[in-house]
Amino acid sequence: MADPVSKTSxxxxxxxxxxxxxxxxxxxxxxxxxxxxxxxxxxxxxYHEKLSVGGNCRMCLVEVGLPRMGPDRKPVLKADxxxxxxxxxxxQIGCATQAGEGMSVRLNSQLVKECRRxxxxxxLINHPLDCPIxxxxxxxxxQEYAFQxxxxxxxxxxxxxxxPKKVELGPRVTLDDERCILCTRCVRFCREIARDxxxxxxxxxxxxxxxCYPGRKLxxxxxxxxxxxxxxxxxxxxxxxxxxxVWFLKETSSLCAxxxxxxxxTVGSREGVVHRxxxxxxxxxxxxxxxxxxxxxxxxxxxERRLKKPLIRASGSAKWDEALAAARDALVRNRGRVxxxxxxxxxxxxxxxLKKLAETYGAVVKLAPAxxxxxxxxxxxxxxxxxxxxxxxxxxxxxxEVGAKLSDAMAKGEVAALVAVRECAVAxxxxxxxxxxxxxILAIDVLPSPTxxxxxxxxxxxxxxxxxxxxINFQRRLQRFHPAFAPPGEARTDLWILGQLPGxxxxxxxxxxxxxxxxxxxxxxxxxxxxxLTEKGVEVEW
Amino acid sequence: MAIxxxxxxxxxxxxxxxxxxxxxxxxxIRHFFVxxxxxxxxxxxxxPDEKCPPPPGCRGAPTLVRDEDxxxxxxxCQLCEFVCPxxxxxxxxxxxxxxxxxxxxxxxxxAFEINMLRCIYCGFCQEVCPxxxxxxxxxxxxxxxxxxxxVHDKQRLLALGGSRPDSVKKWKDK
Numbered sequence: 219m220a221d222p223v224s225k226t227s228x229x230x231x232x233x234x235x236x237x238x239x240x241x242x243x244x245x246x247x248x249x250x251x252x253x254x255x256x257x258x259x260x261x262x263x264x265y266h267e268k269l270s271v272g273g274n275c276r277m278c279l280v281e282v283g284l285p286r287m288g289p290d291r292k293p294v295l296k297a298d299x300x301x302x303x304x305x306x307x308x309x310q311i312g313c314a315t316q317a318g319e320g321m322s323v324r325l326n327s328q329l330v331k332e333c334r335r336x337x338x339x340x341x342l343i344n345h346p347l348d349c350p351i352x353x354x355x356x357x358x359x360x361q362e363y364a365f366q367x368x369x370x371x372x373x374x375x376x377x378x379x380x381x382p383k384k385v386e387l388g389p390r391v392t393l394d395d396e397r398c399i400l401c402t403r404c405v406r407f408c409r410e411i412a413r414d415x416x417x418x419x420x421x422x423x424x425x426x427x428x429x430c431y432p433g434r435k436l437x438x439x440x441x442x443x444x445x446x447x448x449x450x451x452x453x454x455x456x457x458x459x460x461x462x463x464v465w466f467l468k469e470t471s472s473l474c475a476x477x478x479x480x481x482x483x484t485v486g487s488r489e490g491v492v493h494r495x496x497x498x499x500x501x502x503x504x505x506x507x508x509x510x511x512x513x514x515x516x517x518x519x520x521x522e523r524r525l526k527k528p529l530i531r532a533s534g535s536a537k538w539d540e541a542l543a544a545a546r547d548a549l550v551r552n553r554g555r556v557x558x559x560x561x562x563x564x565x566x567x568x569x570x571x572l573k574k575l576a577e578t579y580g581a582v583v584k585l586a587p588a589x590x591x592x593x594x595x596x597x598x599x600x601x602x603x604x605x606x607x608x609x610x611x612x613x614x615x616x617x618x619e620v621g622a623k624l625s626d627a628m629a630k631g632e633v634a635a636l637v638a639v640r641e642c643a644v645a646x647x648x649x650x651x652x653x654x655x656x657x658x659i660l661a662i663d664v665l666p667s668p669t670x671x672x673x674x675x676x677x678x679x680x681x682x683x684x685x686x687x688x689x690i691n692f693q694r695r696l697q698r699f700h701p702a703f704a705p706p707g708e709a710r711t712d713l714w715i716l717g718q719l720p721g722x723x724x725x726x727x728x729x730x731x732x733x734x735x736x737x738x739x740x741x742x743x744x745x746x747x748x749x750x751l752t753e754k755g756v757e758v759e760w
Numbered sequence: 761m762a763i764x765x766x767x768x769x770x771x772x773x774x775x776x777x778x779x780x781x782x783x784x785x786x787x788x789i790r791h792f793f794v795x796x797x798x799x800x801x802x803x804x805x806x807x808p809d810e811k812c813p814p815p816p817g818c819r820g821a822p823t824l825v826r827d828e829d830x831x832x833x834x835x836x837c838q839l840c841e842f843v844c845p846x847x848x849x850x851x852x853x854x855x856x857x858x859x860x861x862x863x864x865x866x867x868x869x870x871a872f873e874i875n876m877l878r879c880i881y882c883g884f885c886q887e888v889c890p891x892x893x894x895x896x897x898x899x900x901x902x903x904x905x906x907x908x909x910x911v912h913d914k915q916r917l918l919a920l921g922g923s924r925p926d927s928v929k930k931w932k933d934k
Contacts, residue, residue, distance in 0.1 A: 346934060350837035350890045351867040378933075384866065460853045460867050463838045 234321040249312035249323055250278055258325055261334065261363050263341075263449045264401035265313035268506055269410055275341075275401045277363065278312035279333040281305060281324035293320070309333050334367040342372060344379040344424060346396045354451030356464040360399065379424050387417075387429075388436035390456050390510055391445060395427040398452035404428065404444035411507065412596070414438040428452070440596065442510045446496060455494070457514055462486075462493045470702035471498060471753070473689055475563060475682045476512035477593070478601035479504060480691035482754075485516075485683050490703040492516045492683060500754050503695065509598050518681075523666055525678035526707025532674065538708065542718045545675045548658035549719065552635035554580040557624060560614050561586055561640035562603020564712065565687025566696070567729065569605070569612040570736040571716035572639065578720045582632045584613065587620040587646040599692050604682075607690035611742055611760060621647025628652050636660070639712065640679065642667035662715055678709035685711040686729050690758065696746070697755030811901075819881045820900040822849075822874055823921030824893055824914065831862055832918065833893035833926065836869040840885035840894055848878035849885060864934050872914040876902050892928070895921060 230245040236256040243252045250260045251267070263275035283303035285293040293301040303322045309329055324330060341360065349355040364370075381395035405417045405428070416434040419426050430436055436444070445453045467486035474481040474495065481504035486494040495516055497508035528541035535541065549556060556579045560572050576584050586609040593600035603609075609616045615623070625648050627633045634657040636643060643659075644650050645667065653659065653672055661673035664681055684705045688698050705711060717727035737743040742760035773779050794800050805812060814820065824834055836853035854870035856863050885894045897920060904910040912920070 348934065350839070351835050351865065355837070383864070460836075460855050462853075463842070465842055466838070 232317050232319045232321075234317050234319070234323065236323045237325050243317050245317075247317050249280055249282070249310075249315045249317060252317040253280075253312065253323065253325060260312045260325060261359075261367060262313060263359060263399060264403060266403055266406075266447060266506075269403060269406040269447075271314050272402050272406060273311050273314040275399065276311060276337045277334065277341075279309040279330060279337070280312045280315075281327050281330055282310045282315060283322040283324075284318065285320045331367070334363070335369045338364050338368040339372060339374075341399050342368075343374045344381075344396065345399075346378070346394075348397075351460075352394075352397065352451035353454045353459055353464075354397075354448070358451055359449035381427050382429075385429070386456070387453070388441050390514070391436050391441050392454050392456045392459060393428060394452050394454065395429075397450050398428050399450055400426055400428070401449060402428075403447040403449070404453055407440075407444055407447055408436070408438070412438050412440040412443070414440075417444075439509045439511060439594065439598065440507060442513050443497070443507045446506070458494045462488060467493055468702060470683070470700050472683050472699040472702065473604060473697055474508055474512040474515075475604040475689070476509075476515045476602065477591075477597075478562075478599040478604060478606055478692035479597050480604050480689050480695070480697055481508040481512060481597060482697065483508060483513075485702045487683070487702045490706065492519050492702070502754060503691065503693070503697070504597055507597060509594075509596075511598070516683075518665060519683060521665060524664060524706050524709070525666065525670065525676060526709055528678060528708065529676040530674070531676075536708075538710070541675055541677060542715075545660050545677065545719060548635050548660060548674065549575075549579045549637075552579075552657055554582070555632060555634040556581045557627060557633040557636050558584045558614075559586070559620075559624065559636060559638040559641045559643055559646065560584065560609060562589065562601070562606040562609050562616070563640040563682070564605060564609070565682075565685070565689060565699075566605065566608040566612065567687050567732045567736055568639070568712045568716055569608055569614065570740070571713065571727075571732065572637075573612050573614075575637070575716060575719055581637075583623060583627050584615060585620040585624055585646075586614045586616045587641060588616055588618050590618070601692060604691065605689040607692065607694055608688070611690065611740065611758075624648050625652065628656070634658070638663070638669050638673070639716075640664065642669040644668035662712055664709070677715050678705070678707070679712040679715060680705035680709060684709075685713065687713065688733070691755075693757065694759065695755045695757050696743075814898040814900065818898055818900065819883045819896040820898045821876060821881075821896065821902060821912075821920060822879065822883075822885055822894055822917070823897045823899075824872060824917040825895055825921040825924040826918065827926040828923060830923065832868060833891050833924075834869050834872065835865055835867050835891055835893070836872075837867075837890060839888045839890065843884045843888045845882060845884065846878040846880050848875045848880075849873070850875075862931070865931050869914060872917060874912045874917060876910045876912055877907060891930075892924075892926070895924065897921060 231242050232245050233242045234252060236253045236258060239256045241252060241256040243255055250262055250265055253260045260278045262278040264272040283305035285301040286304040288294045296302050383394050383396055385393040387393045408417045409415045416430050416436050417428060418431055420429050421427060442455055445455045466488045470485045472483050472485045474483050482498040482500040484496045484498045485492060495513045497504055497506055499506045527536045528538050529536055530541055530544045558572055558576050558581045560569060589602040590600050591602045606616055636656055637660045639662045643653055659673040660675045661670045662677045662679045663670050664679055670676055682699055683702045685701050688696050690696050713727060737746045742758045827833055836851050838851045841849045841851045850873045851869050852871040853867055856866055856868050883896050886896050
C-alpha cells in the first residue's frame with residue numbers, strides 16, 4: 219500500500235506484529251491502519267480515515283498485547299529469543315488504539331471472533347431486517363459483516379424498538395432511523411468536513427435516533443456524502459431511492475464535469491443509463507467527497523432530447539458519411555475564414571485535434587467561453603468547466619469576452635464558417651441574426667441549443683461518461699476518465715468526429731495514439747506516463 | 761472354434777404360417793372390439809380437450825401472488841431479475857404512494873415483466889424471493905399469437921398467480 223509518510227524520515231516509526239506479520243508504521247497510526255498496511259482488514263463501522271475517531275460501534279475490537287517487562291525493565295524473552303507478550307485481558311477497539319512499539323495484535327483469535335459476533339447480534343437487535351426494500355442492500359456493511367462475522371441467529375425475542383422512518387432530513391437525504399446503527403459518521407462529517415453542524419443523536423439508550431437539530435435541515439451542498447458514509451441503509455439519497463439495485467450498476471472510473479475541481483467519481487450505470495455518481499477517493503483532489511450539485515448533474519446524459527443522428531440542414535440527410543463530407547466541404551470552401559468555438563467540456567485530446575483542425579483550415583479565431591458561478595472553500599470552484607486549463611494549454615482563447623470577439627470577427631467579415639463544439643454561440647453572446655448570415659455552422663454537441671438549431675451540419679457527440687479522455691483541473695492535474703457505455707443512437711465520440719473532419723486519412727483514431735501524439739507535440743506533456751495516469755492523475759507544469 | 765447352432769426343425773403347422781397369421785389377426789380384432797366397445801381403460805388423452813394433470817412439484821409458469829388481504833407481495837427487490845439465468849425478468853421499482861394502505865412497505869414494482877419466450881422454468885426466482893411473492897404455478901402450456909403476448913406483464917402475472925396465504929406476515933408489525 220502507498221504510504222506517503224514513510225518517505226519523510228522525520229516521522230518516528232513504530233514496529234508491531236499484526237497476526238504474526240511484522241509491520242512498521244508511522245507513530246500515531248491506529249491499529250486499523252496498521253492492520254491494513256499488514257494486509258488485513260479489520261471490520262469497522264464508525265471509523266473513517268477522514269473523520270475523527272468515534273469509537274462507538276465496537277466492531278473493530280482486537281486483542282492487544284505488549285512485551286512483558288522483567289524487574290530490570292527489559293522485555294522478558296522466551297526460550298527462542300522473542301519477547302514474551304502480555305496480552306491485555308480485555309479486547310481494545312482498533313480505531314482508538316495507537317500502534318505502539320513492540321505491540322502484538324490478534325485479529326482472529328477466539329475472543330475477537332466472539333466479540334464481533336456479539337457486537338453484530340447487538341447491532342441487529344433493533345434492525346428492521348428489511349433488506350428487500352433497502353437501497354443499501356448489496357453494498358451494506360451490516361449485511362456484509364453479518365455474513366462474514368455474524369452468528370446468523372438472534373436470541374432477541376422482545377419487541378423491536380420502533381423509530382421514525384422515511385424522515386426527510388433535507389431536500390436530498392431521506393433517513394430511516396430503524397436501520398441506523400448510530401455510528402455517528404454523518405454527524406461527524408457535518409461537523410468536521412461540511413462545517414454545517416445540523417445532525418445529532420437524540421434520546422438515550424436503545425431509543426437513540428439521529429435527527430436534525432430543531433428548526434434545521436440537512437441541506438448543505440455536501441449532504442449526499444453522508445449517504446456514502448452511512449455504512450447501512452439509514453441515510454438514503456432521495457434522488458437514487460428505489461431507482462435501481464446497486465448490484466446491477468456497472469461501475470466506471472470517471473470525473474465530475476461540473477466544475478474545474480474535477481472530482482474523481484464512479485459512474486453507476488446500467489444498459490446505457492446513468493443512475494448515480496459517487497465520489498472516488500483521491501486525496502490530491504477531492505478526498506472522499508463531492509458536492510451534491512455535481513453528483514446530481516447527470517440527468518442531462520439520460521435526456522430524451524439527446525442528439526442521436528447527424529443532420530445536414532439543407533438536404534435533411536441523416537447519414538454520417540454525407541454529413542462528414544458536407545462538413546469537410548464547408549471547411550474547405552471557407553478555408554482561412556473559419557472560427558472555432560471550443561468548450562471547457564472538451565477533453566485535452568479533442569482540443570488537440572481541434573487545434574490541428576484549426577491549423578489545417580486556417581482558423582481566424584480559436585475561442586472558448588468561460589462559465590462561472592459561485593464556489594466555496596471546500597470543493598466547488600468558480601470555474602464551471604472541467605477542462606479550462608486544457609483549453610488554455612492548447613492555445614485557445616478563454617474568457618468572458620469570447621462572444622464579443624467572435625461577433626467582432628463576424629462583423630468584419632473575417633469569419634464565414636463556425637465550428638462549435640459543445641458550446642452555443644448564442645449563449646456566448648453572439649447575435650443570432652449575424653449567425654444566420656454565416657456560410658456554414660458545424661455543431662458538434664450532445665443536446666439541442668440555438669446554435670444546433672441553426673447549424674448547417676449537426677454532428678452528435680458524446681457526454682464525458684460515454685468517452686475516454688483527459689481533463690486538466692484547476693490544480694493543473696491531468697486526470698483520465700473512462701467510458702461507461704456507448705453514446706446513444708448513432709452519436710459518436712467527439713474524438714472520432716474530429717478525427718474524420720480533416721479528411722484524407724479517414725481511419726478511426728485510436729485514443730491512445732492521439733494521446734501519445736498530443737504528448738509528443740505539447741511541451742507540458744513531454745514524457746508523460748501513459749500507465750500511472752489511470753487512477754490518480756498527474757500534475758503537469760507549464 | 762466355431763460354435764455350430766443347429767437350424768430349428770419346424771413342425772408342419774409352423775411351416776404353413778397360417779396358425780400364426782390367424783392368431784395375430786385374432787389379437788388385433790380382439791383389441792379393436794375391446795376399444796370400440798370401451799371394455800378396457802384408455803391410456804391416451806384427447807389432448808386439446810383433456811389435459812394431463814401436472815405431477816406434484818411441477819414447475820410451470822412463474823406468477824406473482826397476493827396475500828390473503830389482496831396485497832401484492834412483491835416489493836421489487838429485483839433479486840429474481842438478478843438471479844434469472846436467461847434474463848427473462850424485468851422489474852421497474854417505484855415508491856408506494858404515501859396514501860396507500862401498505863405505505864409502510866415503501867416499495868413495489870411499477871412494472872414487472874417476465875418474457876415467457878426466454879423463461880426456462882428453472883424456479884430460481886421462486887427460490888430466491890425473500891417475500892414469497894413469486895411462484896411457479898401449474899400452468900405449463902402457454903400459447904399466443906404474437907411475441908408481445910408472451911411477455912407477461914404485472915396484471916397477467918397476478919391474475920395467473922392468484923392469492924396465497926402469507927405464513928410469515930413480516931410486514932404486519934413494521
